[in-house]
Amino acid sequence: MSYYPKLAESFSELFASVANDRVLVLGHARPDGDCIGSQLALTRLLRAEGVDAVAYNADPVPEALSFLLGDVGIEKFSREALDGSSLIFVDCADEARIGPKSSKLICGENFLGNIDHHISNTNYAHFNLVESDSAATCEILAGLAFDFGWEVDPVTAQCLLTGIMTDTGRYSYAATSSRVFDLSARLVECGARPVNTAQALYENEPLCRLELLQRFLATLRTESDGKVGTGKLLHKDFLDTGAKYEHTEGFVDYTRSLRGVKVGVYFEERESTVKGSFRAETADYRVDTLAREFGGGGHACAAAFSTDESIEDIEPRVLAAVAERIGKVESDPGE
Structure with a gap:
C-alpha cells in the first residue's frame, strides 16, 4: 500500500538533492506538537539515511514536548547556522512562519524543501510536498517514510505519533481519516506509545x-x-x-x-x-x-x-x- 503516491517523485528528488549537503530542518515559531514532531522525525530519518541534518527553531521546545528529545535536539536558529546549508521547512505555510527575525536571515538562501499540510501554503520552495487533505505534517512524513521503506525507530515513531495526535485533537477533528488510524497503528507497531504522549501533554498540567x-x-x-x-x-x-x-x-x-x-x-x-x-x-x-x-x-x-x-x-x-x-x-x- 502506498500512502502518498503523488508525492513520491518529489520526495525522491528532494532526498537525492540533500545526499551530499548539510540540511537545516526548520519549523514555525511558537512550535506545537506537529511542528516539533515533524522537525525531530525528519532530522532523525535523514540522519539514519546518512544525511547531515540539524533541526533549528526560533523558539525553544515547549516543556510539555521535551519528552520527545532523544539523542537529537532542536537548536536555536541563528545566522551562523546557515553556512550555505540547504533548508527544508516543515509545517510552515510560508517562509515567514519561522519567525520575523529568522525569516529575514534566510533571504537569498536555498529553500530546497517544503513539507506541509496547510491549505494556505504558498509553495515557496523548490520541492513542495504539500497535502492539504492530511491532518498533520507528521502524517505526511510517516506515510512517506513507510512508502520508501525507511526504518522508523521507536523515538522517531513517538515523534510522528505525537504530531498526529495533537493536530487531530486526539483523533477528533474532521481531517481524521482512515489513513490517520492506519499510520498511527503502524507507528505503534514501530514502538510509539500513545500513553506517553497523553501523559506528557494532557495529564501533567502546571x-x-x-x-x-x-x-x-x-x-x-x-x-x-x-x-x-x-x-x-x-x-x-x-x-x-x-x-x-x-x-x-x-x-x-x-x-x-x-x-x-x-x-x-x-x-x-x-x-x-x-x-x-x-x-x-x-x-x-x-x-x-x-x-x-x-x-x-x-x-x-x-x-x-x-x-x-x-x-x-x-x-x-x-x-x-x-x-x-x-x-x-x-x-x-x-x-
Missing part, C-alpha cells in the same frame, strides 16, 4: 496554566446571535500567573465549543504583539482566508495571525469580519 485558563474562561462570551464565541488574555495575565505563552495551547478550542457557535476566536495580548486564533465548526467558513486578511493563514477550520496592532483596535475588526463571513456562508451555503 498550576500556572490552570490559573491562566481560569482567567481566560472568565472572558468567554458570544456575539452575533450566539454564532461567534470569543475570549482573550492580556499580557498582564501572563505576568500575574507566571505562565508562558506555550501554556495557552488549546485555549482557542473553548471558544468554538460553546453551544451554537460556528466560529471561535481567541485573542492573546503579548508584550508588543497580539496573536489571534480561529476555530470553525466546518470548512465552509474558511478561517484560513479570514486569517490571511490579517496577515496570517492556516487551515479551513483552524487558523491564526499575529499583528502589531493593539488588542483594542484589532479585536472589533476581527469579530466584525467573522460575523460577516458567517453571514455570507449562511446566505449562500453552496458558495
Whole structure:
C-alpha cells in the first residue's frame, strides 16, 4: 500500500538533492506538537539515511514536548547556522512562519524543501510536498517514510505519533481519516506509545496554566446571535500567573465549543504583539482566508495571525469580519 503516491517523485528528488549537503530542518515559531514532531522525525530519518541534518527553531521546545528529545535536539536558529546549508521547512505555510527575525536571515538562501499540510501554503520552495487533505505534517512524513521503506525507530515513531495526535485533537477533528488510524497503528507497531504522549501533554498540567485558563474562561462570551464565541488574555495575565505563552495551547478550542457557535476566536495580548486564533465548526467558513486578511493563514477550520496592532483596535475588526463571513456562508451555503 502506498500512502502518498503523488508525492513520491518529489520526495525522491528532494532526498537525492540533500545526499551530499548539510540540511537545516526548520519549523514555525511558537512550535506545537506537529511542528516539533515533524522537525525531530525528519532530522532523525535523514540522519539514519546518512544525511547531515540539524533541526533549528526560533523558539525553544515547549516543556510539555521535551519528552520527545532523544539523542537529537532542536537548536536555536541563528545566522551562523546557515553556512550555505540547504533548508527544508516543515509545517510552515510560508517562509515567514519561522519567525520575523529568522525569516529575514534566510533571504537569498536555498529553500530546497517544503513539507506541509496547510491549505494556505504558498509553495515557496523548490520541492513542495504539500497535502492539504492530511491532518498533520507528521502524517505526511510517516506515510512517506513507510512508502520508501525507511526504518522508523521507536523515538522517531513517538515523534510522528505525537504530531498526529495533537493536530487531530486526539483523533477528533474532521481531517481524521482512515489513513490517520492506519499510520498511527503502524507507528505503534514501530514502538510509539500513545500513553506517553497523553501523559506528557494532557495529564501533567502546571498550576500556572490552570490559573491562566481560569482567567481566560472568565472572558468567554458570544456575539452575533450566539454564532461567534470569543475570549482573550492580556499580557498582564501572563505576568500575574507566571505562565508562558506555550501554556495557552488549546485555549482557542473553548471558544468554538460553546453551544451554537460556528466560529471561535481567541485573542492573546503579548508584550508588543497580539496573536489571534480561529476555530470553525466546518470548512465552509474558511478561517484560513479570514486569517490571511490579517496577515496570517492556516487551515479551513483552524487558523491564526499575529499583528502589531493593539488588542483594542484589532479585536472589533476581527469579530466584525467573522460575523460577516458567517453571514455570507449562511446566505449562500453552496458558495
